[in-house]
Amino acid sequence: MSNFFQVKTVFENIPEIIKYLPITLELAVVSFLISLLVGLILALIKIKRIPVLLQATNVFISVIRGTPVLVQLYVAYFGIPMFLKYINLQYGTNWNVNGVPAILYAIVALSLNQAAYNAETLRAALQSVEKGQIEAATTLGMTPLQTLIRIVIPEAFTVALPSLSNSFIAMIKSTSLAFVCAVVDMTAAGKIIGGRTYRYFEVYVSLAIIYWIITIVIEQAEKLIERKIRVPEDVPVPKKQKEERIEEHVTGNKIRANRKEAGDPGSESVKEIQAERSFG
Amino acid sequence: MIRVRNLSKKFRQNVVLDDINLDINQGDVIAVIGPSGTGKSTLLRCIERLEVPESGTVEIEDRVIGLAPGKARRKDLSLLHRSCGMVFQNWNLFYKKTALENVMEGMVTVKKIPKAKAREIALSYLDKVGLSDRAGHYPRHLSGGQQQRVAIARAMAMEPGLLLFDEPTSALDPELVGEVLDTIRQAADAGYTMILVSHEMNFVRKVANRVIFLENGHIIEDGTPKEIFSNPKSERLRQFIMKIDRLQEPDYVI
Known part of the structure; x- marks a missing residue:
């Protein structure tokens, strides 16, 4: 029975798997950044309804959302080398097909996959910004690019943040499929450990714990970010005023204390009020 | 002197502006009045090229700026936007920026004024509209009237040759209208050239030096407030003013 499930092994595996955390994070962060950029471009194409590009974008989004990410990883892993070989043959170039690091295939597949989803999220967020603000920026003389960067994106980002963080969490977990592109990420490392110790179940539990913590x-x-970037609920108080207020409070207390020492008849009532307040 | 020439705008089959010509002299305060749906707002929005008219030009500083599609060059439009500031019915303040940042924005991004200097100027304009103590407030913390005053400060801070007011008080609670009108009057007294679309006839009478009566896309009459309100020439204007007077005067007086 003691060999049925070894809790100790679960925790012993963790440090070994954690060594591959940088690969997982690199994969996720790089892919996500690319997906944001590509997604933004796709969203702008859809909003501006640029002919030809719009149709291409719609097809792209439909295909990507209509196929499993695992299949996309395979297509990238086998397709990109074939494509390079074809170009080498056709144009006499000398691309080294074997020199492409495996992680690149995974990044291409994961980022394009995520871009299709992000495009829709970003489009909705960008369109949620009131047109009036864009007009106001135009009348000030701001260029469309300045308006986009300084007015539209900061506001749209607040709207998009919850969905984007959802996507990022999904991305972290999609990286566990990267082993099909011969990338050794945390999941692949876990499989290797499992193969060595035959303790597969414990390894998978370790992996589950790590992903959950991430x-x-x-x-x-x-x-934290949401709190940082949102327009504050209350009127913001400048630092200087805040300090003054605290000082006022302190001096107020001092005056009360002084009165009490001097046996001021008012001190009794002050005390009462203070007592009342503390109950309230 | 700013000249608007041959301005025409249709929405599908509906002709809103029909070959409008308008000369705006330095220091003019022009009020545009007329029945609803006659293209008063559209006139302002076409001058600012927020709407693209079928034909028309604006002449600023001896440069003729084409407004029609295909005729507008980017450089010209940039000059147009810098020369014409606009105040909207719905304020349109930047939601994620404080009052101060709203006023600074154009100066920093368009005029490339260094931030510290822009801040100083912005504060002085907020002071002019009586809101220097609200500099750190976001639009959502301000009342409608205050937001509109920030919007006026934002437009004035760009020192435009022409200020366009598109029904600046019609979205406000009645008790907030006064503070905004006072601010507009200050701007008029300070010598800003402006075009004002407004339904506040009493205000228009006092502030404007020129009143334009617009109907069905044509300028029917153009004159001083006295000429327009006391001595209307056309039948249509007479009817329009009678209707307004009936609204503003009590039915009977004891």
């Missing part, structure tokens, strides 16, 4: 960290980070 997700918790991302969730907390999202909350």
Whole structure:
């Protein structure tokens, strides 16, 4: 029975798997950044309804959303080398097909996959910005690019953030499929450990714990960012005024204390009021 | 002197502006009045090229700027936007920026004024509209009237040759209208050239030096407030003013 499930092994695996955390994070972060950029471009194409590009974008989004990410990884892994070989043959170039690092295939597949989803999220967020603000920026003389960067994107980002952090969490977990492109990420490392010790179940539990903790960290980070970038609920108080207010409070207390020492008849009532307040 | 020439705008089959010509002298305060749906707002929006008219030009600083599609060059439009500031019915303040940042934005990005200097100028304009103590407030923390005053400060801070007011008080609670009108009057007194679309006839009478009556896309009459309100020439204007007077005067007086 003691060999049925070894809790100790679960925790012993973790440090070994964690060594591959940088690969997982690199894969996720790089792919996500690319997907944001590509997604933004696709979203702008859809909003501006640029002919030809619009149709191409729609087809792209439909194909990507209509196929499993695992299949896309395979297509990237086998397709890109074939494409390079074809170009070499056709144009007499000398691309080294074997020199392409495996992680690149995974990044291409994952980022394009995520871009299709992000395009829709970003489009909705960009369109949620009131047209009036864009007009106001135009009348000030701002160029469309300045308006986009300084007015539209900051506001749209607040709207898009919850969906984007969702996507990023999904991205972290999609990286666990990268082993099909011969990338050794945390999941692949876990499989290797499992193959060595035949303790597959424990390894998978270790992996589950690690992924869960990463997700918790991302969730907390999202909350923090959301709080940072939103328009504050209350009127912001400048630092100087805040200090003055605190000082006022302190001096107020001092005056009360002084009165009490001097046996001021008012001190009794002050005391009462203070007592009342503390109950309230 | 700013000249608007041959301005025509249709929405599908509906002709809103029909070959409008308008000369705006330095220091003019022009009020545009007329029945609803006659293209008063469209006139302002076409001058600013927020709407693209079928034909028309604006002449600023001896440069003729084409407004029609295909005739507008980017450099010209940039000059147009810098020369014409606009205040909207719905304020349109930048939601994620404080009052101060709203006023600074154009100066920093368009005029390339260094931030510290822009801040100083912006504060002085906020002071002019009586809101220097609200510099750190976001639009959502301000009342409608205050937001509109920030919007006026934002437009004035760009020092435009022409200020366009598109029904600046019609989205406001009645008790907030006064503070905005006071601000507009200050701008008029300060010598800004402006075109004002407004339904506040009493205000128009006092502030404007020229009133334009617009109907069905034509300028029917163009004159001083006295000429327009006390001595209307056309039958249509007479009817329009009678209707307004009936609204503003009590039915009977004891």
